[in-house]
Amino acid sequence: MIKISHLKKSYGVGESKVDVLKGVDLEIGAGETVALVGKSGSGKSTLLSLMAGLDRPDSGAIMIRGKNLNQMSEKELTLFRAQNMGIVFQQFHLISTLTALENVSLPLMILHNTEAEQKARELIDEVGLSHRSGHLPSQLSGGEGQRVALARALASGPSILFADEPSGNLDEETGERVMDLMFDLVKKTKTTLILVTHDKELAKRCSRIVMLEHGSLV
């Protein structure tokens, strides 16, 4: 599913240049659940962003489903991402002026899916929030919001789900329940999961753990 070779990425120029990724090689198969762990500054978020096509590497290749992300134009990349990936963020994950339902249906509408609303209802149902579908994000609790974000990420039926510290902003109990939901859905839909976390317990729930330290795999 995902193949990464010699990935290098640095930020800044001249004296303040920081090498965040110093040549990473990684292969992830379809349906795998992979945890990217490491201390802050280890480059795990950067790796995620590159894999998700949110950023471009300095050198190296990222192949997803046989397609090289580097060779895609901005437009192609956006489309590819919309069709194949879902992302769950730690925060700022919902558009505050859209209802839960509208948030979930958004990716589908972007892809001009004519059954967007129907599909969104199904997914909201899956995450157990049908009774909250008409509510705005400000009216939802942290956990509910993250669940809606999850539904949205899975709305277009992506092959890969990226999760960047998804329980980071939630308390322990809520976080656990949301993670349960996530793993369930991922298993059910056979979606590849790339999970960035610093939580060792959470990482253990994945089938594989990849550790990063100072920009290299350990």
Added chain:
Amino acid sequence: MIFNLFLIKEFKKYPFFFILISLTLLLGIFGIAGIGVVSEQVTSKLRQNAKELLTSDLVVSARRELLAEEDLSLSQIMARHPHRKYQVIDIYSMVKHVRTDQIRLVEIRCIEEGFPFYGHLSLKSGIFKTNGLYLSQDLSDLWGGQVGDEFKVGEKIFSNLGIVTKDTSQGLRGFSLAPRIYLPLSLVKDAGLLKEGSTGSYARHFRVPNFSQQDFLKLQQEILKALPDAAIRVTLPQESSEQTARVLGLLTDFMSLAALIGLILSLVGIFYLYQSHLISRLKDFCLFHLYGLSKKDIVLGVIGQFSIIFFSVVVGMSLLLIPIYEMVQSQLSSLIGMELATTLNLFELLKSMPFLYLLGVTILIPLLMGLLRTPMGAQLKAAKISLGTFRFYDFSPFFTILLSYSVYLSHSFKIGSLFFVSILLVLGVSTLVIKVTQIVFRKIFLRRPLNVYGLEIGLASRHLIHSGHKLTLSFLSLALGTTLISLVLQLDSLIQKEFTLDEKKPSLFLFDIQEEQLPDLLDFSRSFGVRLEGVTPLIRGRLDRVNGMKFTRVPENSTVRTREDEVESRTKNRGINLTYRAGLSPSEKLLEGEDFSSSKNENESLTFVSLEERFAKRMGLKLGDKITFDIQGVEIEGIVKNLREVKWTSFYPNFFVNLSPGAIDEAPKTFLAVLPKDFHHKKHAYQREIVRRFPNVSLIDVEELMLKLSSIFEKARQAIELISWLSLIIGLVILYGLSHDQVYRRYFDIALLKSLGLTAGQIRKQLIVEFGFLFILAASVGFLIGWLIAITIGIQIFKLSWSVDLYRMVVPAVSLSIMCLVTILVASWRAVAVRPRELLSDS
């Protein structure tokens, strides 16, 4: 210790913000300063003009010499202040040009050493001195009088020492019975013309150095009290010419409003900036609070920061502004086309500073109250930190100061409070409009799917519906900004209309044409190659009774009437000039009632009366009143059929009272006529011939008069134009900042949309739809309100005539909206370039 760290470290950490605040403050203060400078300039120029008209600082005048005790009282008062003085006596006399043996009526201006204190007289050659006889240019033209010619004045013969080509004290009288000569007072006395039995205008002129306007007003009151006879007038320069007084008044009122507008706009900007800043700093404040800094200390810290900024700006401005101004003054003057002062009056600028400081602090109070209301302990744990809400009443200190300042600046409670109410009106209406829009949008959009009208519109509409407070605020700011800009522009156009003199004015105005002279006069004019227009009869009459009741009269019980009685009796003067006319003249407009030609089938024996509306108001007359006139001994009754507006500035023969033809056609009358502008080239020659052949006909040179008036008006117009532009620029800068900021707030939302697959173009489109709609709505509301307020202020307070200037209303509104849209485009370009990468946890 923490407090100091807080203050100083903050400055270093957020230089950009504090620089922005400084600039905004500077802009607002600069606006006031700039406007203050210009207004000071123009008003002092006008005052100078007025002084030159009067030739001195204060004049005590009457149609008679002062009695001994009056003279004594005056001397006693004036002895208290060091001053210079001279007398000016104007009399008419028959003077003989010895060489040609011609005698004619001449106005002799008897002057003393020192004349004039202000202004000057220019001679054809040489310098004017108070040593002998000088002829005015028109007299010299009329008589062919040259330097050296002898003139017999009274019992003496004098030699003409020079010809006066320009006399700045000539003023706007326009019409004098006779041309002028200048002679020293002592010589006129010697000539025996100032003995007992003479009549003329006697004036004592005074120049008091180092006196302020207030001082002169006090002195005027003092003298008026000491010399209560209504016959004696005490005149100050600003009263010397009605036109100048009116212009000065209008100008200063307008200037002060414009200054206030610029300031309010910058205050809006400051509020906005502070709001963003405080929100972004909130987390740190919560931490400070946790470390032991009380909320009160934080608030005081913020106020302290603002105070430091404020005073730095003021000091910096004071230090730099004057030298910079002095450097650029000449270029600026030529750029604007108006002479500016060579230096600035710093004290004048600084006088407003306390108010400005208070305004700045009080507008922050709502935000600071919000800060106090924020549960800082809880905030730290919350997922999203938000500033406590502010309530409407938090703005009351600000509004109080604003009201006081408005009144102070405009020197009028009426204007100040009207302006203040207008601001409140804008806020009220804006809030209403937003609420209504949101309700309407809910109905239209929320029931339907997100993308029913397109995804961009769907997103845009939901933003507009759900945005609550933040939306209201930006809308309000925009509406207020555009209201104020619109107000300035509308007032500007109203006032400018007032000051623009009609192009179609005649060259000469003729009156006292005897009835039997008229055919000869017309024949002569024809043979001279000109054509007289507006030949209108003037009939003398009295208002005797209204609806059967006599006019109430002012009881005359004493010989010396008070000045109030004077004025009262003058306005109830029953001797008036009337005319008969079938319809309206080209410079008249029907306001109420019907014109004479309608209802013709009715009782033909009724005479219709048409009244000029302000005259009718003064006299307490209205439509339908039956007025009985005494026309040269014959009683004529008429009914008021209509009220009309007369454009007196057209110089067309117009009257307060028009009667329908038939009733008084046979009454004794004289005629008026005008020489149209088309024959302007023959004006002088024609004038000479008329004086020769029809000596009893009087003439006014309208062109001369207009020239003098228009120079004053032109200055006023320029000043107003400048002020309007200045306010507009300030407003636009602030609005740019606001709209730019609004778009940038969407940073993370935009990043999210991008990560979901929306293209930059789509996002841009959404922003443009959303903000475009908002701005156009706010701008329209603002402009409409601004227009309404301007009309109200203009008509109620400035007494201008109402007019719709669509051009000036629509063009700025449209260009402002376009400007804002462009701003969104520019801002969105960069904001839309944000990378979704920013959404990740390590950013």
Added chain:
Amino acid sequence: MLKILSFFFFLISFSAQALTIVCLGDSLTEGYQLDREDAFPAMMEMELKKSFPDIKIINGGSSGATSASGPKRINWYLKAKPDWLILALGANDGLRGLDLKETEKNLGLVIEKAQQAKIKVLLVGMKMPVNYGEPYRGNFEKLFPSLAKRYALPLVPFLLEGVASRPEYNIADGIHPNVKGHQLMSKNILKVLRPLL
């Protein structure tokens, strides 16, 4: 229609009277800035009513009028068939420095017209202020006695006797008499007129 009506009323109002006097003059006669009742024609009427209950005095004063207006205006009043004409024109001619020959001619015309209509004329004399200088002042002043002599008219030597240059008798502009001034003017005329009635 209206013209005829107004003349009719005019005639009725006057022809029924026993004694009709017309005062033809300028602002001094009109009573500038005063009520009609306060101008000297009305005052004279009030005074003479004691002896002549049916007397009617018409105020034919018009501010600013010069002698040139006289000949035309007299036509308007001739129609009322007055018994007396009090002619008080000329002041404005003098003030405006007009040609005194014209003034003399105009006044003469008025007098002739009146006399032709068998109306008795009382001429009112005027003087110019000192500042108008000689010989103009003198010539002006002489006009009236000269005319009086030529046409054998009674003459009021100077209308403003005791009024001119006296602040208490004039309004603020110093030129036009106030109510007290008009009282005095009325007296000045009646002194000459009354014995003749």
